[in-house]
Amino acid sequence: MRIGELARLTGSSVRSLRYYEEQGLLDSQRADSGAHRVFHADAVDRVRLLRQLYSAGLSSKVIASILPCVDTPSPELTEESIAIMQAEYARLGEQMAAIADTRDQLHHLIDHATRHLAADVDPAGRCADTDRARTHSDSGLAVTP
Amino acid sequence: MRIGELARLTGSSVRSLRYYEEQGLLDSQRADSGAHRVFHADAVDRVRLLRQLYSAGLSSKVIASILPCVDTPSPELTEESIAIMQAEYARLGEQMAAIADTRDQLHHLIDHATRHLAADVDPAGRCADTDRARTHSDSGLAVTP
DNA sequence: GTTGAATCTGACATTCACGTCAGATTCTAC
């Protein structure tokens, strides 16, 4: 399969795929003429994996350090690569907690806002300031109901 | 309080604080001479909030669209800003799921690697290839035990 | 064989959240 099809199947851009290859995260053969990249069908899963890792916030370098543990029969399981994985594991845990927290607070805000909007909206589309005043010092996302 | 102290209290750089202000996310007065920024004590919480939102992956623009809902008595609760918050809420949910997934898979990898390392390590610090061969087509992070 | 689509390499552009540096001003301590 060629790069265009791989891009379509994975929803990524051709440029990104070349970038992944350049970073050593994705490999390809060359067509007989040597002109075009040819990818194995497995590349689809590989690219999806890469995008998942990217979306979790891992960098190319970190991904490159993890991949050998994934797909070589005799992975370079150095203490260092394990340490990297453990650090990433911990980081992801913290990141999840932060996101969960933010998400909860966002939920409160949305709740508050929609109730506000439903109850009382002026023609300008803004919320009338009919309930308790919230001072500027009342910052932070928490909205006490 | 001046910018240096705010930086110390929040663990951020002076440069970052100026950047937040530039993006309209943090406000300050000016000292009588007009030369230095002066921040209210509330700014500490504000900056912590900003850093939490950043760490959850929100961009300055998105944060800017959310903040009015947080700290003005008559927030511009347009349908649009609510839609932004809902979109971010949904995005955070997906992101958490992706991260959780990645984290689990990382956990499997670490498990596998440490067991491997404990059982059989050669002097070069690599894992000997003593168990079942894993072909290249066996990509993906899942490690079946 | 010719046209048009796809692909190639290589390079420069972009966005974001900062880092860093220069040169000027202001504050704090003695």
Add this chain to the structure above:
DNA sequence: GTAGAATCTGACGTGAATGTCAGATTCAAC
């Protein structure tokens, strides 16, 4: 007042993951 620390503005630098464009080549269809 004077030295040294803190702050200011303004500008350019950075790193990561792409976007984009130019000019050349190659592939697929007619």
